[in-house]
Amino acid sequence: MISMKKASHSAKIDVSYVAxxxxxxLTDKEKEKLEKELTETLDYIATLNSIDTxxxxxxxxxxxxxxxxxxxxxxxxxxxxxxxxxxKSTYNGFxxxxxxxx
Amino acid sequence: MELNELTITEAKEGLKSKKFSSVELTKACLSEIKxxxxxxxxxxxxxxxxxxxxxxxxxxxxxxxxxxxxxxxxFSIKDNFCTTGIETTASSNxxxxxxxxxxxxxxxxxxxxxxxxxxxxxxxxWAHGSSTETSDxxxxxxxxxxxxxxxGSSGGSAASVAAGETIASIGxxxxxxxxxxxxWCGIVGLKPTYGRVSRYGVVSMASSLDSPGxxxxxxxxxxxxxxxxxxxxPKDATTSPKKVDNYVETLTNDIKGCTIGxxxxxxxxxxxxxxxxxxxxxxxxxxxxxxVKKITLFSPTYTIAVYTILQRAExxxxxxxxxxIRYGNDRSTFGDEAKRRIMLGTYALSAGYYDAYxxxxxxxxxxxxxxxxxxxxxxxxxxxxxxxxxxxPVGGSAGNPMYGEMADAxxxxxSIAGLPGIxxxxxxxxTGLPIGFQIIGPQFFESLIVxxxxxxxxxxxxHTKKPML
Numbered sequence: 001m002i003s004m005k006k007a008s009h010s011a012k013i014d015v016s017y018v019a020x021x022x023x024x025x026l027t028d029k030e031k032e033k034l035e036k037e038l039t040e041t042l043d044y045i046a047t048l049n050s051i052d053t054x055x056x057x058x059x060x061x062x063x064x065x066x067x068x069x070x071x072x073x074x075x076x077x078x079x080x081x082x083x084x085x086x087x088k089s090t091y092n093g094f095x096x097x098x099x100x101x102x
Numbered sequence: 103m104e105l106n107e108l109t110i111t112e113a114k115e116g117l118k119s120k121k122f123s124s125v126e127l128t129k130a131c132l133s134e135i136k137x138x139x140x141x142x143x144x145x146x147x148x149x150x151x152x153x154x155x156x157x158x159x160x161x162x163x164x165x166x167x168x169x170x171x172x173x174x175x176x177f178s179i180k181d182n183f184c185t186t187g188i189e190t191t192a193s194s195n196x197x198x199x200x201x202x203x204x205x206x207x208x209x210x211x212x213x214x215x216x217x218x219x220x221x222x223x224x225x226x227x228w229a230h231g232s233s234t235e236t237s238d239x240x241x242x243x244x245x246x247x248x249x250x251x252x253x254g255s256s257g258g259s260a261a262s263v264a265a266g267e268t269i270a271s272i273g274x275x276x277x278x279x280x281x282x283x284x285x286w287c288g289i290v291g292l293k294p295t296y297g298r299v300s301r302y303g304v305v306s307m308a309s310s311l312d313s314p315g316x317x318x319x320x321x322x323x324x325x326x327x328x329x330x331x332x333x334x335x336p337k338d339a340t341t342s343p344k345k346v347d348n349y350v351e352t353l354t355n356d357i358k359g360c361t362i363g364x365x366x367x368x369x370x371x372x373x374x375x376x377x378x379x380x381x382x383x384x385x386x387x388x389x390x391x392x393x394v395k396k397i398t399l400f401s402p403t404y405t406i407a408v409y410t411i412l413q414r415a416e417x418x419x420x421x422x423x424x425x426x427i428r429y430g431n432d433r434s435t436f437g438d439e440a441k442r443r444i445m446l447g448t449y450a451l452s453a454g455y456y457d458a459y460x461x462x463x464x465x466x467x468x469x470x471x472x473x474x475x476x477x478x479x480x481x482x483x484x485x486x487x488x489x490x491x492x493x494x495p496v497g498g499s500a501g502n503p504m505y506g507e508m509a510d511a512x513x514x515x516x517s518i519a520g521l522p523g524i525x526x527x528x529x530x531x532x533t534g535l536p537i538g539f540q541i542i543g544p545q546f547f548e549s550l551i552v553x554x555x556x557x558x559x560x561x562x563x564x565h566t567k568k569p570m571l
């Protein structure tokens with residue numbers, strides 16, 4: 001197996017906060033396991049700091065394409081029926097969700 | 103030879119000269135699926151009814167003299183490509199029961215080319231993995247030794263081709279997911295340049311990296327399939343407007359004088375038998391007139407960190423859409439690996455950490471792209487082992503939260519740079535497991551890497567060997 005150096009990652013991860021940001025329901029047991037695994041992963045990733053990137057532009061994608069546009073005209077698309085087909089809960093052609101307001 | 107053992111090229115010839123029909127060809131594949139699936143488990147869904155309908159339609163068109171590029175040819179497709187009316191799960195419980203109301207562009211193009219759809223193949227759930235062991239529906243087995251893994255994430259696709267359960271397959275690669283299982287299963291896997299093939303309708307993993315591509319028995323077949331898949335798609339803004347080459351026409355070009363770059367960094371930590379067979383393969387190409395040049399490349403071990411961040415960050419964003427409201431089941435049904443990646447990605451993108459992780463990784467990405475650009479000024483292609491080792495035993499990928507990214511170090515750099523790469527079988531280990539090498543080219547040089555692969559396969563017969571199942 002290709003080996004990899006570990007560096008040390010100092011900050012403690014707030015797993016509950018990150019899970020909330022990610023809208024991911026986790027049990028306490030899962031949170032505990034994930035905190036350990038994430039810390040281990042971050043230790044490996046800290047090796048990135050040893051690479052000099054002063055004045056280097058970030059590359060977000062490699063195509064070199066920008067502003068890919070099309071004419072602003074409506075084209076055939078999914079029917080309402082097809083779009084709702086896989087929803088667990090619908091009402092009168094709408095997706096139905098749990099109440100968010102009193 | 104049994105009909106299911108044919109290549110696309112051989113099957114097309116046989117259909118054209120009426121030696122057999124598409125229905126017979128399809129039935130041969132379906133019957134082999136029934137025979138070996140209990141041992142190999144390549145498929146999530148076998149669409150027998152659809153397949154026979156497709157085949158009947160193809161036979162009618164063939165008798166009318168219609169000449170579509172893949173008319174009547176049975177395919178299996180990785181289960182992260184949307185197929186209208188046929189369950190598409192990405193091997194995850196979140197999408198269990200999801201029936202897409204539309205086709206991925208790749209699927210649409212294959213259908214327009216006349217292909218017969220045999221079914222959807224198993225993958226690591228959400229394509230998060232390099233073993234197919236993290237499928238929510240159980241691991242696929244390597245047809246060469248069913249106590250071993252096929253690799254991943256397109257493990258089901260690779261295994262289905264190697265096991266003769268299909269004539270050809272389609273996979274997708276973010277970093278290694280086509281090339282790696284192709285290597286471990288002893289078949290050809292072609293990852294095109296990022297942006298050469300549309301990602302529309304493919305369950306997104308990392309939007310700046312995902313590349314759908316062919317997984318076939320030969321390089322010649324890969325060229326045929328790529329010809330159908332490649333091209334700009336108005337539904338995917340990252341597809342390139344660059345003209346599509348004629349990949350088939352240039353297959354038999356002489357490779358005399360072609361320069362192959364070899365970097366020690368890509369042989370570091372590689373299993374001895376893998377190294378030996380890859381170097382033997384390069385010697386075969388030298389005998390055909392290719393020149394070998396030593397080059398230095400940015401060490402793959404650094405790209406592990408870059409890739410881990412970029413991919414997990416983009417994964418966390420892409421998996422946010424699975425809210426269980428418009429489709430799919432709720433987010434608690436995500437498997438462990440998906441949860442791990444969503445969490446790491448969300449953390450890396452969160453306020454206060456974005457610059458240190460995602461932005462930094464994007465800067466190192468620039469360094470990697472420029473490193474390859476520099477290398478391609480002095481060589482035409484780069485050849486290296488695809489994997490540092492042969493197929494791991496079942497259970498071999500568990501326990502390491504970064505297993506996938508570490509195992510794929512040799513393919514990550516070219517993926518990060520959006521380059522095309524092809525796996526070519528070049529031998530076996532002393533325990534009978536396949537070994538392959540990868541040919542990496544500059545962006546949009548699929549013609550050249552397929553050409554070299556085809557010339558190699560004309561001089562060798564590794565790709566004709568079949569596992570005993």
